[in-house]
Amino acid sequence: MSYIPHTELERQQMLSAIGVTTIEDLFDAVPASHRFPKLNLPAAFSEMEIAAEMQALADSNEHAGDFALFRGAGAYHHYIPSVVNHMLLRGEFYTAYTPYQPEVSQGTLQAIFEYQSMMCTLMGMDAANASHYDGATSLAEAVTVAMEVTRYKRKKVILSHAINPQYRAVVRTYHQGRDWKFVGDGGRATQADLIDMLDDNTAMLAVSYPNFFGQIEDFKALAEKVHNVGALLVMMVNPMAMAMYKSPGELGADIVVGEGQPVGVPLGFGGPYVGFFATRSDYVRKIAGRIVGETVDQDGRRAYVMTLRPREQDIRREKASSNICTNQGLMALSACVYLSLMGKRGLRTVAELNYHKAHYAADQIDALPGFSVNREMPFFNEFVVKCPRPVAEINEALIDAGIVGGYDLGQDYAHLKDHALLCVTEMNTKAEIDVLVEELRKLA
Amino acid sequence: MTDLNPTLKANSALEPTIYEISQPGRIGVNLPKCDVPETPLPTELLRDDLDLPEASELDVVRHFVKLSHLNHSIDKGFYPLGSCTMKYNPKINEDVARYSGFNLLHPLADEDSAQGALHVMYTLQGWLAEVSGFDAVSLSPAAGAQGEFAGILMIRKYHLDRGDAERTKILVPNSAHGTNPATVTMAGLTVIELPSDHNGDVDLKALKAVCEGPERDNIAGMMITVPSTLGLFERQILDVIAAVHDAGGLMYMDGANMNALMGIVKPGELGFDVMHYNLHKTFSTPHGGGGPGSGAVGVNEKLKPFLPGPVVDIVEPADDENEEPLYGFVMPEKSIGRLKAFHGNFGMHTRAYAYIRAYGGEGLREVSRHAVLNANYVRAKLMDTYVIPYPRYCGHEFVLEGHFEGVEDVHALDISKRLMDYGIHPPTNYFPLIVPEALLIEPTETESKQTLDEFIEVMKKIAVEAREDSSLLTTAPHNAPVSRLDEVRAAKQLVLCCAPVFKDS
Numbered sequence: 001m002s003y004i005p006h007t008e009l010e011r012q013q014m015l016s017a018i019g020v021t022t023i024e025d026l027f028d029a030v031p032a033s034h035r036f037p038k039l040n041l042p043a044a045f046s047e048m049e050i051a052a053e054m055q056a057l058a059d060s061n062e063h064a065g066d067f068a069l070f071r072g073a074g075a076y077h078h079y080i081p082s083v084v085n086h087m088l089l090r091g092e093f094y095t096a097y098t099p100y101q102p103e104v105s106q107g108t109l110q111a112i113f114e115y116q117s118m119m120c121t122l123m124g125m126d127a128a129n130a131s132h133y134d135g136a137t138s139l140a141e142a143v144t145v146a147m148e149v150t151r152y153k154r155k156k157v158i159l160s161h162a163i164n165p166q167y168r169a170v171v172r173t174y175h176q177g178r179d180w181k182f183v184g185d186g187g188r189a190t191q192a193d194l195i196d197m198l199d200d201n202t203a204m205l206a207v208s209y210p211n212f213f214g215q216i217e218d219f220k221a222l223a224e225k226v227h228n229v230g231a232l233l234v235m236m237v238n239p240m241a242m243a244m245y246k247s248p249g250e251l252g253a254d255i256v257v258g259e260g261q262p263v264g265v266p267l268g269f270g271g272p273y274v275g276f277f278a279t280r281s282d283y284v285r286k287i288a289g290r291i292v293g294e295t296v297d298q299d300g301r302r303a304y305v306m307t308l309r310p311r312e313q314d315i316r317r318e319k320a321s322s323n324i325c326t327n328q329g330l331m332a333l334s335a336c337v338y339l340s341l342m343g344k345r346g347l348r349t350v351a352e353l354n355y356h357k358a359h360y361a362a363d364q365i366d367a368l369p370g371f372s373v374n375r376e377m378p379f380f381n382e383f384v385v386k387c388p389r390p391v392a393e394i395n396e397a398l399i400d401a402g403i404v405g406g407y408d409l410g411q412d413y414a415h416l417k418d419h420a421l422l423c424v425t426e427m428n429t430k431a432e433i434d435v436l437v438e439e440l441r442k443l444a
Numbered sequence: 445m446t447d448l449n450p451t452l453k454a455n456s457a458l459e460p461t462i463y464e465i466s467q468p469g470r471i472g473v474n475l476p477k478c479d480v481p482e483t484p485l486p487t488e489l490l491r492d493d494l495d496l497p498e499a500s501e502l503d504v505v506r507h508f509v510k511l512s513h514l515n516h517s518i519d520k521g522f523y524p525l526g527s528c529t530m531k532y533n534p535k536i537n538e539d540v541a542r543y544s545g546f547n548l549l550h551p552l553a554d555e556d557s558a559q560g561a562l563h564v565m566y567t568l569q570g571w572l573a574e575v576s577g578f579d580a581v582s583l584s585p586a587a588g589a590q591g592e593f594a595g596i597l598m599i600r601k602y603h604l605d606r607g608d609a610e611r612t613k614i615l616v617p618n619s620a621h622g623t624n625p626a627t628v629t630m631a632g633l634t635v636i637e638l639p640s641d642h643n644g645d646v647d648l649k650a651l652k653a654v655c656e657g658p659e660r661d662n663i664a665g666m667m668i669t670v671p672s673t674l675g676l677f678e679r680q681i682l683d684v685i686a687a688v689h690d691a692g693g694l695m696y697m698d699g700a701n702m703n704a705l706m707g708i709v710k711p712g713e714l715g716f717d718v719m720h721y722n723l724h725k726t727f728s729t730p731h732g733g734g735g736p737g738s739g740a741v742g743v744n745e746k747l748k749p750f751l752p753g754p755v756v757d758i759v760e761p762a763d764d765e766n767e768e769p770l771y772g773f774v775m776p777e778k779s780i781g782r783l784k785a786f787h788g789n790f791g792m793h794t795r796a797y798a799y800i801r802a803y804g805g806e807g808l809r810e811v812s813r814h815a816v817l818n819a820n821y822v823r824a825k826l827m828d829t830y831v832i833p834y835p836r837y838c839g840h841e842f843v844l845e846g847h848f849e850g851v852e853d854v855h856a857l858d859i860s861k862r863l864m865d866y867g868i869h870p871p872t873n874y875f876p877l878i879v880p881e882a883l884l885i886e887p888t889e890t891e892s893k894q895t896l897d898e899f900i901e902v903m904k905k906i907a908v909e910a911r912e913d914s915s916l917l918t919t920a921p922h923n924a925p926v927s928r929l930d931e932v933r934a935a936k937q938l939v940l941c942c943a944p945v946f947k948d949s
Contacts, residue, residue, distance in 0.1 A: 002807055003532050004814050005892040014821040014893060018837075023813045026820055026837045029677035030709050037710050039805030040574050047536050050801050054794065057564055058545025062557035065544040074785055075551050081473050083505055085542075091519030092512035095533050097869075098734035102931075103924040104864050106458060107515035108733035111508070114462050117941035121495045127940045130734070133586035136785040166785040173752070173781030177600060177632025216489060246491045259785070269561050270551030270786030271586070272736030284938060290734065295934035297926040298919075302454035307934040318625035318635045323589045330732030340462045340504045341472035344496045349475050352485070359483035378486050395554065407552055430479040 002044075062399065064267060068432040070361075072382050072423025073212070073407035074135070074164050075270065076262040078240065078350065079427060084264055084337045094330055098290075102305040103297075108329060109304035112292045115336040122242045123256040124249020125278035130290040130306075131332045135259030136170035138275030139163075139206065139236055141288045142255045143171060144322060145279070146204035146232045147180065148286050154203040154231070158194050161185040162211035163236055165412040188415060191217060198229045204255075206234040209248065210241055213374070213409075213421065214358075214382025223252020239263045239276070239335075241380045243351040255279050263347075264338025265331050274331035284308070288322035353426035354381035357433065361424045364437040370444035382423045384409065384416070388444055391420045401439045403432075458925055459510050462497045463942045470498040514925045515733070516869045522895050526841045526872040526884025527621065527673060529703045529725035534802065537728065537795040546794055551786040555759075555772045561790065562771035566756040568797045569740075575800075575808065576699070576719055577712025578742035582751040582776075584788040588700060591720025591739025592627040592667070595696045597780040598718055598743065598750040599665045600631055602694065605750075605778060613659060614696075615666035615688065617646050619673045619876040624698060633664060640878055644676040644834040646684055655691040665694035670711065671701050671839035673876040675819065675884070685715040694718065694747070702726040703888065704816055704840035707809025718743045723789075727796040738792035749778040754787050814889035815840040818896060822887055825900045829907045833879055841886035843879050854910045854917050856881035861920035861928060862909070866902045 006014075011023070020026060027035060045053070069077050088094060092107060099105030099112075112130045119128035132138040143157055159168055159182055168185055175182075184194050184205075194205060205226050210216055219235075226233040234255045235248040240262040242248075248256045260274040261267075279287060285308060293307035342350065358381040366373040370388035387394055391408035398405040406420030413419075424433065499507070516523070523530035541547070549561055569581040585591040596614065603611040614628045617638050625635045636654060641647045646668065655663065666688045671677045678684065685695050697711045697719040703726045705711070711719050723729045723738035731737075743751060759772035773787060803811060816839055823832060823842045831845040846856025860870030860883070872884040887896055909916045921927060 002803060002810065003534060003890045004810055005890070006814060006817075010893040011817065014817055018817075018820045018824045020837075023817050026816050027677070027708055028837065029679045031682055031714070034709050034713050036708060036809075037577070037713060039707050039808055041571055041800065041805035041808070044804035044807045045801045047802070050536060050798050051540065053801070054540040054564075054798060055543060055545075057560035058540075058543035060560035061545040061549045062553065063545050064548040064550065069550060071550050071552060073552055077548070077550070081501075083472070083501060087505075087508045087512075089538065090509070090512045091533075092515045092517045094538075094730045094732050095518040095520075096515045096733045097523065097525060097528060097530060097731045100873075101516075101860065101864070101870050102929050103861065103921050103926050104516035104869060105514075105733075106925050107511040107513065110459065110461070110511055110514070111733075113940075114942065117461075117463065118496060120941045127938075133590065133736075134784050134786075137586070137590075137783075164785070166782060169782040170784060173597075173783055174630075176597065176781065177630065179632075216486075242491075243494060244485075244491070245489055250491065266547045267550050268547055269549040269553075269558065269790040271784075271789035272738075272791050273785075284940070291940060293934040294939035295930050296454045297929050299927050300455040301926055302457040303926045303929050305929050305931055305934045307931070307938070307940075309935075317622045318629045320622070320626040320629065323593060323623045323626035323630050327735045328732075329734030329736075330730070331736060333733065336462075337504065337508060340497050340499055340507070341501065342496070343466070343471055343498045344494050345498070346471050346473045346475060347496060348494060353475070353478055355485065356478050356482045357480050360480035363483075378489060399554070399557070404550065404553065404557070426476070433480070 062404065067402050067404045068428060068436065069404045070422050070424060070428065070436060071404050071407050073421055074166065074259065075267055076240065076423065076425060077267055077427050078262055078425055080264055080266060080338060081341050083341055084334055087337050088330060088334060093333055099306060102303065106303060109292050111333050111336050112329065113294065113304045115332045116292060118336065118339045119276045119278050122239050122247065123278040124247030125256055126281040127284045128276060128278035129287050130292055131328045132275030132277055132289055133328060134271065134273045134275045135236065135257065136167040138257035138277045139167050140171045140174035141277060141322060142234045142257050143175060143204060144288060145255060145283060145286050146234065149232060149283055150203045154201050155179060156181050156183060156202045158184040158197050158202060158205040160194060160207045161187065161189060162213060163206060163208040164212045167236065191222060195225045198225060198231060200229055202229055202231040204232045204234050206236060208236045210238055210380045210382065213384050214379040215377040216245060216380060217377060219251045240351055240354065243347040244355065255283065260331065260335045264334040272328055272331055274328040274335060290327050350426050354424065357426065357428055358383065358424040361422065361433045365440060368437065368441050368444055371440060381425055382421055385420045385422055387418050387420055390418055394420065394443055397443055398439055403436055403439060458514060459507065461942050462499060462507055465503050465507055466498040468498055470500050472499050472501045472504045521867050521869065522891065522899055523869040524871050524885045524887050524899065525869060526886040527700055529886060529888055531728055531888040532890035533728055533730040534799060537798045540798050541791050541794045559771060562756050564797050565793055566771050568793050569756060571800050572721055572740055573742055575706055576742050577710025578719065579745045580748040580751060581740055581742045582753065582755045583740045583793055584752050584754065584783055585720065585739040585741060586784050586789055587735065587737035588720055588722040588739040589623045589627065590783055591741045592623055592698065593630060594741045594752045594780065594783055595718045595720055596627050596631040596633065598747050599694045599696060600633060601750050601778065601780050602747060603664055610661050611664035613662045614664055615654065617668060619878050620667065620669065621673060621698065621700065624667045644672060644674045645678050645680055648680050648683055651684060652687050655687045660691045663688065663691045663693040665696055667696045667698060669698040669701055671704050674834060674843050675838040675841035676834060676836065677839055681714055689715065700725060701840065704812055706812040707805065708812050712744060718747050723792045723796045728799045729792040729795040736789050736792060738789040749776050750780055751776045752781065752783045753779045811889050818887040818889060818891060822885060822896055822900060826903055829904050841884055843882050843884045845879060846881040846883040848907060848910045851910050851914055854914050856883050858917035858920060859883065859906055862906050862917045863902065864921040865923040868899060868902060
């Protein structure tokens, strides 16, 4: 099977036009000693065989189509209306390239412009870029921006331990070549502890909203303290939660980053996802990544184009603050279509469904002997449950009952051994929740 | 300070924004009722406003369908964008990526629950390694630039691990893609730029001068694209690799141009230590209007412990009881760390897997043979019409100079815009930087001779137009949805989002 259309006659005609006898003649510059190695790969499959093999591989996984899923921890199972997938399957969108030639890319450009607008609204910010690879990388890019804004005179970044552990790992990987210090997340520092760490060597303080444990922290006093030392407040947020809770802009954030997967992107075993990045207008010219702006054409027609290009790698090269080339164009389109369909009322309704179902589940589970739910702070759709036995054991029993249980927090936080992070979304019916509770009761 | 969101005073628009289509009270979804007892909402924590669109399902469908019509795409027509490899995106790949067992699988599923997915990743790692002659592959980088970043971080860590903190410089040819030097800076290293010679290869004398000169012990490695960004096979590649290795540096290959190399040569066998793949170029995963991509990295034994993690490995081999081995995620012992959450763009892994399955080893060689045939054919046919530097066979792409003697006002940009009027996406403009008025043309192997002949005719016609009436080019495009844009204005008067316009009355 191949997608190569050439006939033998055509090949001959083309070789003749070039002036060679065989295609091999075209490779004379390749060192003879290494030319034409064998590729030890299985023989080609027909399309039918590919479909059959991959269907079998897919079916062998224990996924949210067959199991009741109660796991979040950075990837959320929400209902994606059919329209989204139908739009994403349009070849005009997915087989197009980056819109470097704006005159023939207005579809992509306008969709991204609208996506940027929706991110600004959700986050309470003035400007958003065309997306990063994921929430983790957008947080890493926020560090670079904070360093630029503070003119590379500061070296310290304070991270809350309640930010997703994988995200904090990515931030450190990204910046391992720099002399910046990442502090604050080694233990169980409270917000007050983090505030104590602020000084005039701090470029940025980052918190998570909701945090990794599902909690809504009290951020009222935070922005002022951070700004008093001349640092930037970065909030890492769940866009679904932002349908309900006060926007980061309202709370004084300077930069808002996070993972857009909850608003229109399927679980997909981890990717592709979409990181968003939004800021106050002060920092717009420092944002990394693509940004789409509005302009007019020669006939006065409104049109869209990638703008502030001199920030980017193809122009600034070694002076660029980031090497980013690709954004997550198709996933930004997904989010745009999803948010267009949901709109003002729909997104709020879905968020409230999450809230009510999660609180119902928490109440039932808290009442079980042996289990206790952490109620120290308000929560959105995830909460921490202290379990009477290791989470791995519990999850093994739950799988047999057709349930994927919570995330084992002991894997990342030593003090949270035997604690599970449970997530409930609008995809979990009352019946499913009740079965979960009954199964947990048996394990007390 | 420029004012964000002033009124732009356009006199018309192709398609209103979704905000302009909105009417208060409309909604585009049917949501279920709450089936559990409600818990009081924490009103003091909640927001009052949420200015998102309010549109019906049909409004939304029409809006995005109309937007889609404004795009050029591979499915619509020829897209010879050099260095991007705009090959046909097979539809079966879209289907398999969407199978529920992949689409609805949580990334933090217990490994026992994800064996099918892990099998795909493990197998793909092995196939990619085989194609390029490497020992190990990580699928975690999200894009080519992230793959490059991983490669340079690995080289840096390799030297530090050896106890050598002096090696802080990376050699980069002046023809390199912008991501290359940007990556070096991000990794905390510095660039030594190398000139190219008149044949389009790296200037070997200049390279040797650096490798044998006073900076010899500061060389961490070199980044090079093969074939080069000019589309030319580096004839002295073995000498280049030897020079850098002799100086104690490692060799990184930018694998963006792998489409010319499959079954033709294996970078690992040439001596490269590390390479990134662009699954969205060579392996047909779709470009999506600017992503998502996927930038796997391959390494030899030397760099294997440093791979970005996690990678998939066999944690329990197959035995008498179990036909299939047990796969799991593993963090390499000296890994540079995690580059993104979870383990890579899995949706791209399934597509690339299906693609490689469709071809097999012999098939992939045919891909590269025909990619190179197509580029050389177009090049040969345009040689009499355009200035084509470097008189030698090209790889899968070639560069020509987009200007005409005696026609001062026509530049590469104008030829590009005029191509749009003929339903063809322009080639890559002004890259690589070392060729004046560069137009980098990459047909790919999935284009037929007919399509190429049409392109050749159009390019010849444009050359005639340039001499007879250059304004056809300088004021192009005339047949695109919009005419040339005021890009300067876009940067000065920043309008980066819709100011929500709601008709409250």
